Structures are given as structure tokens and as C-alpha cells.
Amino acid sequence: MALGIENIASYIPEKRISNYDRKALFDIDDDFIENRIGVKFVAVKDDTEETSDLCFKAFENLKLKTALDIEQIDALVVVSQNPDSNIPHVSGVLHGRLDLPETCASFDISLGCSGYVYGLSIIQSFMKENGLKRGLLFTADPYSKVVSPDDKNTSLLFGDAASVTLVSDTPLYRTGKFSFGTIGKQSQELRCENGKLFMNGRAIFNFAAKGVPKDIIKIIAENGLEIADIDKFVFHQGSKYIIDTIGARLKVSPDKIAYDIYDYGNTISSSIPIILEKEMEVPTNNKMVISGFGVGLSWASTVLMK
């Protein structure tokens, strides 16, 4: 049974914080906003919205795109490190909200920016092992819960969003071999402390610039392909500078590298599926590389193939 991605939908809250309004506060200019970090506005959820609410709204958008029969969903997985609460898990709350059948398995995965790619592998493996045919993979990690407004390293960058991917036995894209990795000795470089996010920007940049290009080259080769065979590269949208650096190190033409976060920011595990939702509509995108990297420090990559 070949499982893969049948459809994707996302939800980005309407509320925005403008980085142009914070130029004096952080001593930055338009060039830094537009060409360096590449985030003009960050999306922020309402105070009343919870993580499960963001997922629910992404699911509502999925229903608009597909003739989805709720009764046929056999697995529900949520990737998040900022749940509604510690207990219960978000997937349990969401299962009830969506009125899914009691036979539907539900669990959460605690990962950050690598979470979507990890999640694809996990949900597909779980479904295959248990003979399941339709699963929902959600991502929602609203960092507005943990970002300090006066922290230049994080508040200009991170936005709130959610996504849902319908994984089924009638896929538009199937996944190739995956690559995973962790540098746990550097896990403290991106962490929450007393409820507030801390990021060592230089350490994260060095990790991404040194590790991701090597991993991309490796996973393309392990799937029997060459860089020239890839129609689109969809990297976790860490920042424009990180994406540009990875692209330059891979010597890939910029028009093959997706970049899309000017209007809403780095949405952690949702950044890849939000872009995939658009890129999977492009008929010429037969083979796409996806790669997530960040908290952990961890990374995961694979190739999507029609």
C-alpha cells in the first residue's frame, strides 16, 4: 500500500505585527527587514485562540478543498511544542472537536522546525504498520505564547499558523527515503526558559549552514537522484538569510528555492506544509526536496515524488 500526501490546508491568523513599526526599537532598517530576515509582518493568534483552535481552522480549510468523510479518518497526529495545556494532548482535544470516530488513533509529537518531515515519516509508518488508510497530520506551534516582544532575535521572526496534511492511500505525492539527525549537545541553543524563548542566532545559523546542505546532498543521492532532478526545494523557512545561505552552498538557482514568509513569519513546523500547499498545485513540480531543521538541534529531510 503506497501512502503519501493527498492534500494540504493551512490556517494563518489575520492579526499581524509589523516589523516596520519596530525599526527604532531594534535599530534595524528596511533592507534588514526585507532582504536579511525576510519577514515584514508576523502573524499572531488572538489571545483567546488555543493551539487546537488553530488546527481546527486548518481542518475547516481542508474540508473546503476535499470531499472528506470524517468517519474514514483512522489516525490523527499533532506536531507541537506549545500545546493547549500539558494534559491532555492536543490531538485528544482536537479529536473531540472534530467529532472523529472512536476507532481513530490520536497522538502528539514533540518536535519543532523538523517536526513536519519527522511527522510525515511517523504517521506513514504508523499507518502502514497498522493497515490504516487515511490520516491527518497537523502542525501548530504558536510561538507567540513564548516569544518576548522585546527580544530582537525571536520577536521579529516567529509567526503563528497551523496546517493539516491528509495522508492517504491515494496520494498526489509519495515520500522517498528520509534522513534524520540530532546534535543534542547544542540543544540549549534554542530553548524555553521560565516560559520564554531563547535563541542563539549564531549557533542556529552555523548549524543550518553547515549541516543542511550536506544532508540535502545525501538524501538526494540516497533516493537515486541528482540536484538537477529536483524541481523545487522547500526548506524550513528559518529566515531569508538562512534560506539564501543554504541555496548558495548547494549552488541551486534561487528560482528553484521556495521562500514565502514575508507576510507571516517563521511558523516553525508549519512553514513547510504552508508552502507545499501552494507548490503541489504547480504541475511541473514532480520532485521536491523538503527539509526541516531547528529545535533539538534536529533535522529531517526527504524527497517528495509524484
Added chain:
Amino acid sequence: MSINADSIKGMIRDSAAGINVDVIKDDEPLSEHGLDSLGIMNLFLYIEENHGIAIPDDDIDRLQSINDIVAYINQKS
């Protein structure tokens, strides 16, 4: 092997740090020519990789000019 100012200028060009190295005097602060925090990360990663040295954050704060970087690398290598 010791390095000189021209070597560092070459690295600034190759690292795509985002500044025009041809108009910078060796003793001028690079920040005055537009080297921002992201350009600094890229430049010093490039230097670390090419010279096999680790440059701690605290040291980077002191490396303001091309002359500063030349002296630092020659002392570390």
C-alpha cells in the same frame, strides 16, 4: 601559514557577507560599511571552516576591522 589583509578581503567577498570590501580601509570598522549581525555570522563561519578554528562569540565582539581579524587568525593559527 600566516594570512594578510588581502586574504581576509577575499573571504569577505566569498562569504557573501553583503558589503563592498573594495572601499574599506584595513583599520576601519566593518560595521560602518554595512556588515550587520547576519553578515558577521556568515563571515566568521566562512573563516572558521577555511582555517579550522573556532571563534567564540566573545572574541567576535572584539574583531571590528580587517586588521583585527588578520591579527586574531595569525595568533590562533
